[in-house]
Each structure stands twice: as C-alpha cells, then as structure tokens.
Amino acid sequence: EFAALSVAARDPRLADAPLLAAARRRSPAHTPVWFMRQAGRSLPEYKKVRAGIAMLDSCRRPELVTEITLQPVRRYGVDAAIFFSDIVVPLKAVGVDLDIRPGVGPVIAEPFRTHADLDRIPELEPGMIEDIATSVGLLTAELGGTPLIGFAGAPFTLASYLVEGGPSRDLTKTKALMYTDPQLWRALLDRLAQISAGFLRVQVAAGASAVQLFDSWVGALPLADYRTHVQPSSAAVLQAVRDLDPSVPRIHFGVQTGELLPAMGEAGADVVGVDFRVPLDVATERLGGDYAVQGNLDPATLFASREVLGERVRQTLEAGSKAPGHIFNLGHGVPPEADPDQLKFVVDTVHAGKS
Numbered sequence: 484e485f486a487a488l489s490v491a492a493r494d495p496r497l498a499d500a501p502l503l504a505a506a507r508r509r510s511p512a513h514t515p516v517w518f519m520r521q522a523g524r525s526l527p528e529y530k531k532v533r534a535g536i537a538m539l540d541s542c543r544r545p546e547l548v549t550e551i552t553l554q555p556v557r558r559y560g561v562d563a564a565i566f567f568s569d570i571v572v573p574l575k576a577v578g579v580d581l582d583i584r585p586g587v588g589p590v591i592a593e594p595f596r597t598h599a600d601l602d603r604i605p606e607l608e609p610g611m612i613e614d615i616a617t618s619v620g621l622l623t624a625e626l627g628g629t630p631l632i633g634f635a636g637a638p639f640t641l642a643s644y645l646v647e648g649g650p651s652r653d654l655t656k657t658k659a660l661m662y663t664d665p666q667l668w669r670a671l672l673d674r675l676a677q678i679s680a681g682f683l684r685v686q687v688a689a690g691a692s693a694v695q696l697f698d699s700w701v702g703a704l705p706l707a708d709y710r711t712h713v714q715p716s717s718a719a720v721l722q723a724v725r726d727l728d729p730s731v732p733r734i735h736f737g738v739q740t741g742e743l744l745p746a747m748g749e750a751g752a753d754v755v756g757v758d759f760r761v762p763l764d765v766a767t768e769r770l771g772g773d774y775a776v777q778g779n780l781d782p783a784t785l786f787a788s789r790e791v792l793g794e795r796v797r798q799t800l801e802a803g804s805k806a807p808g809h810i811f812n813l814g815h816g817v818p819p820e821a822d823p824d825q826l827k828f829v830v831d832t833v834h835a836g837k838s
C-alpha cells in the first residue's frame with residue numbers, strides 16, 4: 484500500500500490530487516483527465532517556442548522543457564502535466580547515434596544487430612542526465628498541487644526502434660531477433676531496462692509524483708511471447724521505481740494490447756492504460772484485479788461534432804466507473820491536427836461528470 488506517502492511530503496496539496504487518488508483506487512473529488520501528447524504540435528504556443536530548435540535539443544533545455552510542459556496545463560486545466568521529453572532521450576544520453584526527424588520520428592544511425600552492438604549502448608548514469616533532474620525540479624516548483632507524470636519507453640518499444648532503425652509497421656526485424664537469438668534479445672532488453680529504470684528514477688527523485696511506462700508497440704506480440712520475452716524486463720523497470728518510492732503510482736500503457744492487459748497489470752502496474760479498441764468496463768473485467776484504468780477516448784472523435792464528442796466522453800466515463808479507479812485520457816496521443824478547443828471541451832465535460 485501507499486503508506487509512506489512521500490509524494491504528499493513534496494507538496495501537501497498533492498495529497499488531494501485527483502490523479503493520484505484515482506491511481507490509488509481511492510475516490511477522487513472528480514475524474515482526473517490528461518492527454519498523451521498534450522504538449523506538442525496541436526498547440527500554436529508550442530510551435531512558436533519550438534521554432535528553429537531541433538526536437539532532441541529542445542528536450543535538454545530546462546527552461547524550454549518547463550514552458551512546453553506547462554502550456555497544456557494552463558490552456559486545458561488538465562489534472563496532470565506530462566514531462567516534455569521523448570522515449571529516445573536516455574538512449575541519446577548514453578551515446579546512441581540517433582535523431583528525431585520531423586514528420587518521421589526516431590531514426591537510428593546504426594541499427595542493433597549483434598552482441599557487439601551492446602557495447603554501443605552503455606548503462607545510464609544519473610550524471611548523464613543532470614538537466615532532466617533540473618527540468619523536473621523547475622516544473623514541480625511551478626506545478627504545486629498538480630502532479631507531474633514522469634515517463635520512459637519500455638524495453639520492448641525502445642528495442643523496436645534500435646533494431647528496426649526507425650518507425651516500422653510490423654516490427655519484423657525486432658520479432659526475428661527475439662525468435663532467432665533469445666539470449667541476445669534478453670541481454671538487449673536487460674540493458675534497456677536499466678536505462679529505462681534510470682531515466683524514471685531520476686525523474687522521481689527530482690519530484691515526479693507518478694510515472695508512465697510507454698510500451699506503445701508491444702501489441703505486436705501474442706500473449707505467450709509477451710510473457711516469456713518482454714514482461715520480465717518491464718517488471719524490472721516498474722520494480723525499480725517501486726524500490727525508490729512506493730508512493731509513486733505506476734501507469735503501464737500500450738496500443739492494441741487487448742490480449743495483454745492482465746499481463747501488463749501483473750508486470751507491476753497500479754494503472755493499466757487501455758487504447759480505444761477495448762471499452763473500459765470490458766478491460767476491467769479482463770484485468771480481474773485491483774487495477775485502475777486509464778483511457779480511452781478514440782482520438783478521432785476529436786474531429787466529430789460537440790454532440791458526438793460529448794456523448795463519447797460520457798460513455799467513456801460510464802464504462803470507466805466500473806473500474807476501481809479511472810484516469811480519463813485518449814486511447815493514444817493527441818493528433819497534431821486536433822483543435823485545442825475540442826480538447827478543452829473534453830476536459831470540461833469530464834470535470835462536469837457523467838450526468
């Protein structure tokens with residue numbers, strides 16, 4: 484249980500934060516809501532401050548990170564900030580040669596192929612990301628009673644970029660490595676678990692009051708392979724956060740993970756993120772334990788009329804009310820073309836409640 488409550492010791496106002504209450508399966512004052520990718524290209528104020536600055540450079544400038552992270556909190560009145568960074572930032576910090584290309588995503592100069600490639604992915608030391616701790620410290624001072632969610636990519640999703648060399652639809656090379664050389668695969672995932680855990684622990688130590696582990700692409704795997712080849716490394720990441728501070732709730736998210744939900748919970752999550760394909764009441768039944776859920780409005784409904792959007796929000800709240808705790812979110816990230824006024828409407832509708 485969350486006996487230590489060291490999170491509340493950081494700022495007494497966090498004790499009543501709806502996001503933390505829902506994550507702990509206690510009754511929040513209202514259903515908390517935030518959006519994956521709430522910062523970023525859907526916001527004109529983001530495009531303005533990012534102009535002329537490369538994505539990965541912007542992630543290493545504490546004043547800029549602070550401003551970008553706060554933008555959606557100011558505009559929408561969401562119940563949490565998510566740290567502005569990217570899942571590949573810690574890989575870059577240990578020296579992996581990679582870049583984020585506009586309109587594409589992460590691209591790796593020399594994709595991972597053999598045992599020797601492990602030498603190009605050293606362990607993460609806190610001294611390599613002192614700026615991340617600085618950014619989190621600046622942010623938590625500004626945020627007061629609004630929780631900051633720290634995050635990292637899960638080992639499988641990080642491995643998928645390293646092995647494929649960039650974004651990929653079917654992850655064939657990644658799965659081929661997993662099936663042909665399970666020992667090398669395990670060594671790679673162990674190394675990535677250390678890096679992912681190190682990235683999260685720096686954020687938590689600096690003041691993040693919840694964390695989300697993004698295993699965005701793990702839905703590419705059947706359950707049995709997930710359990711054998713992936714779950715142990717993700718569990719190690721979540722355990723490392725728990726060891727540092729058991730009062731920090733852990734959210735575990737992936738896309739197309741309908742078949743994997745219970746296994747993702749068992750990996751050590753308090754909250755399981757659900758994409759838009761599985762209704763939250765069905766997800767709760769599948770999870771079958773004391774898990775809060777997060778989600779899961781289809782991002783495409785942001786382009787529908789207010790009438791349709793409002794109805795979908797209320798349906799999501801109704802389905803979420805069957806879970807021991809519900810954090811409202813989209814089923815995946817905010818599309819870059821989304822209208823910020825529609826997102827504000829979602830926040831207001833969630834805060835107004837079901838009826």
Ligand code: 1CP
Nearest residue numbers: 519520521522523538567568569570587588650697699816
């Ligand atoms: O120039 C730009 O603005 C680039 C777009 C962008 C942004 C705004 C990228 C490139 N990353 C980010 C920030 C980011 N990335 C955040 C921050 C804040 C927020 O949510 O408000 C977060 C949490 C991430 C995490 C991330 N990066 C994930 C997991 C989340 C998810 O969407 O599933 C993944 C898979 C990435 C890789 C990545 N980085 C960027 C892109 C376009 C991608 C996806 C590429 C692909 O399709 O494989």
